[in-house]
Amino acid sequence: MTDATEYDVVVLGAGPVGENVADRTRAAGLSTAVVESELVGGECSYWACIPSKALLRPVIARADARRVPGLSQSVQGPLDAHAVLAHRDYYASHWKDDGQVGWLDSIGVDLYRGHGRLYGTKMVAVTSPDGEHHVLTARHVVVVATGSRAVLPTLPGLDTITPWTSREATSAQQAPGRLVIVGGGVVGVEMATVWQALGSQVTMLVRGDGLLPKMEPFAGSLVAEALAEAGADVRTGVSVASVERGADGITVTLEDGGSVTADEILFATGRAPRTDDIGLDTVGLEPGSWLSVDDSCRVDGSNWLYAVGDVNHRVLLTHQGKYQARVAGAAIAARAQQVPLLETDRWGAHAATADHDAVPQVVFTDPEVASAGRTLAEAEAAGLRVRAVDYDLSSVSGAGLYADGYRGHARMIVDLDREIVVGATFVGPGVGELLHSATVAIAGEVPIERLWHAVPAFPTISEVWLRLLETYRG
Ligand SMILES: Cc1cc2nc3c(=O)[nH]c(=O)nc-3n(C[C@H](O)[C@H](O)[C@H](O)COP(=O)(O)OP(=O)(O)OC[C@H]3O[C@@H](n4cnc5c(N)ncnc54)[C@H](O)[C@@H]3O)c2cc1C
Numbered sequence: 001m002t003d004a005t006e007y008d009v010v011v012l013g014a015g016p017v018g019e020n021v022a023d024r025t026r027a028a029g030l031s032t033a034v035v036e037s038e039l040v041g042g043e044c045s046y047w048a049c050i051p052s053k054a055l056l057r058p059v060i061a062r063a064d065a066r067r068v069p070g071l072s073q074s075v076q077g078p079l080d081a082h083a084v085l086a087h088r089d090y091y092a093s094h095w096k097d098d099g100q101v102g103w104l105d106s107i108g109v110d111l112y113r114g115h116g117r118l119y120g121t122k123m124v125a126v127t128s129p130d131g132e133h134h135v136l137t138a139r140h141v142v143v144v145a146t147g148s149r150a151v152l153p154t155l156p157g158l159d160t161i162t163p164w165t166s167r168e169a170t171s172a173q174q175a176p177g178r179l180v181i182v183g184g185g186v187v188g189v190e191m192a193t194v195w196q197a198l199g200s201q202v203t204m205l206v207r208g209d210g211l212l213p214k215m216e217p218f219a220g221s222l223v224a225e226a227l228a229e230a231g232a233d234v235r236t237g238v239s240v241a242s243v244e245r246g247a248d249g250i251t252v253t254l255e256d257g258g259s260v261t262a263d264e265i266l267f268a269t270g271r272a273p274r275t276d277d278i279g280l281d282t283v284g285l286e287p288g289s290w291l292s293v294d295d296s297c298r299v300d301g302s303n304w305l306y307a308v309g310d311v312n313h314r315v316l317l318t319h320q321g322k323y324q325a326r327v328a329g330a331a332i333a334a335r336a337q338q339v340p341l342l343e344t345d346r347w348g349a350h351a352a353t354a355d356h357d358a359v360p361q362v363v364f365t366d367p368e369v370a371s372a373g374r375t376l377a378e379a380e381a382a383g384l385r386v387r388a389v390d391y392d393l394s395s396v397s398g399a400g401l402y403a404d405g406y407r408g409h410a411r412m413i414v415d416l417d418r419e420i421v422v423g424a425t426f427v428g429p430g431v432g433e434l435l436h437s438a439t440v441a442i443a444g445e446v447p448i449e450r451l452w453h454a455v456p457a458f459p460t461i462s463e464v465w466l467r468l469l470e471t472y473r474g
């Protein structure tokens, strides 16, 4: 090893979360280095959130326009797939990270390109692409922010095909004629929405009994209904037995004996931590494991190792990882300054409390699904005494004006002992922008009787809040 360099903080991985923690520690006056093996900006910028949403936006805008009388006639044609993909390429910065590298430079964070591995306590060894080695020593902490990767199931014949993961699904340069998607989670439904609209014949193979199993059941039902109307073949309760490449493409054999043939197959079957080759064994941790942390994002049992973002498996979402980065950054700075007492209590400045109680998520399908906090099933499993309050979104004036024949549903979960909202789910066109109202109500633990005074503007879809509260109050 050559070229040993010392920093206050060393961050392993420059995805959105690593970048944010580096920003916070640098702003607190701590010298900070980040190590990145691929592109600064991580999965989110190049193969996940940004390209997927750039692909989805024209699909959703067209679907919305088709529901507006006077406009629908002019948007009946197909999408211009070439222009949609070019728009995506632009938002993925053509898979170049110059902009983000420039930003790191502007905030005074040093970037080391290469594969980083922990190398004992407070040390990170970096192997650069041209084979050089650096050892970075952290005076205070090392932060692991190496994210996650797609998981492929073990299947006979997998080695005969080159399957798509979320990376290929978000960066493909043309629509396959026939696309099979295995998995009915968030990646599965968003990518089915995109590629069916761009001209592929999509078949979804879902082993459970519905889509989006982690959300309220009506969310998956409404999305499945709309995907089927868009022409996708959504099959639930089916499992893949094997895959094989033949003259006519990829043949997927199902456990019930049926089969489907396609040009491409996307496995949208979940994520694994990128920790198999980061030197965890040198610090007594298990390679390949998710890193378990406390609410300040410090790895259990350590006083110098933090883990933020996907890699700690608390919530696999960019905005929540960036929230963890803000909390961890504040905790790292406070501990470095030897602040005697950190605010690690619930909702304190050094506790990522919202990870447990107030996580928002938007699934950008048509209809959109927007949820915050707990589902009914989660609230009950947590032992809360709750009531689910339901309302048909199509009965809200603003929804009718938004789209002809509006279809949607809303559910609010009320904690009956505290009389506060602990969860909300909205499904319908345009509901994504409604979500922050729910997040504020949940994180703020606003009493229902005070929410009654939060008057939604007429005639917006947000009047659903009034209808939910009226329904609750009877
Ligand atoms: C298709 C798809 C769509 C998504 N859409 C959304 C969305 O709309 N909204 C949302 O909130 N979330 C979305 N997500 C989730 C989101 O992408 C992740 O939660 C987010 O990227 C996590 O950020 P991170 O910084 O923890 O990890 P990552 O973004 O994975 O970044 C980790 C970085 O660490 C680097 N790295 C790894 N190992 C090493 C090493 N040994 N040395 C050096 N560098 C290393 C990687 O190269 C990478 O740049 C989506 C995910 C997918 C797959």
Ligand SMILES: NC(=O)c1ccc[n+]([C@@H]2O[C@H](COP(=O)([O-])OP(=O)(O)OC[C@H]3O[C@@H](n4cnc5c(N)ncnc54)[C@H](O)[C@@H]3O)[C@@H](O)[C@H]2O)c1
Binding pocket: 153, 182, 183, 184, 185, 186, 187, 188, 190, 205, 206, 207, 208, 213, 240, 268, 269, 270, 271, 316, 317, 361, 362, 363, 364
């Ligand atoms: N809009 C967004 O916020 C957004 C978009 C995409 C992804 N994400 C995040 O990225 C993460 C990954 O998404 P994902 O959809 O890959 O994971 P997921 O865990 O949401 O869904 C994976 C699905 O695949 C199924 N599955 C697993 N193994 C299987 C197998 N062998 N055969 C058939 N089905 C199998 C699971 O039952 C599950 O329903 C999620 O945590 C998600 O929140 C967020």
